Amino acid sequence: MARPGELERRILDLLWARGELSVREVRGLLGDDLAYTTVMTVLDRLHAKEAVLRRKDGLAWRYRPRQSKEQALADKIVRLVPRDLHDASPLLEAFLDRAEQLDDDALDKLEALIRSRRKERKRC
Amino acid sequence: MARPGELERRILDLLWARGELSVREVRGLLGDDLAYTTVMTVLDRLHAKEAVLRRKDGLAWRYRPRQSKEQALADKIVRLVPRDLHDASPLLEAFLDRAEQLDDDALDKLEALIRSRRKERKRC
């Protein structure tokens, strides 16, 4: 086994890439020769954790992500950040570090977001 | 038990607050009535994971964080964010959306980072 959670992550990635998949489809896309029930179990657990939604399609369930990859990631990060964090810059730098591709457009958008954030804050 | 890792986190927080502590000191500051060896085991595991450094002081070890709280957080985030993240704006948007903790100060810093990003970009 690689790091724990690896299989769950790979399956989630497939769902993010494809939108909605059945157990059989996920199993095929994974390519490893996992047992059908292995994939089913993982999807079932993801559903129990409310990481994915599912909908009946005939006999079978079809699974889809509950939230976008970005939202999921942002949630994880928010859960990681302690409320008493005093200096946020290392955190923000870590973000921007990862984002080589931030073009001017994206930077504009972010600034706009910050401004609207400020306004909102003032109102409350 | 609360969430797994809880005790480790509390102990790390103590080290970040106090700088350097012995097992006995940590145990006292925790306040729970944990066995001495419980605290020792956790510190030992943190050391094995290289989350803390230690130095002999007479018979005993004294433990201190390997990195600042902010750096540790940034590292965790970097590990969480995939390297193939092409467009960071959705993520940052999602983050700004979720992060009620971000105070004005943090927003200022983010703006400053964006500005310096812009400048850097122009230069290249």
Added chain:
DNA sequence: AAAGTCTACGACAGCCCGTAGTAGCGCGCA
């Protein structure tokens, strides 16, 4: 009715973490 497809449920192993006991080592004190 038989064969195939799905699901629900149970199971087991391995890792991580909280929690703790035991054994042994070194130092200072009676």
Added chain:
DNA sequence: TGCGCGCTACTACGGGCTGTCGTAGACTTT
């Protein structure tokens, strides 16, 4: 000089999470 105290190293156990799968039953299709 030997004893007790403090500290460490090692071992252990239980519970939760994850990867992995088997079995049993239900429904569909042929």
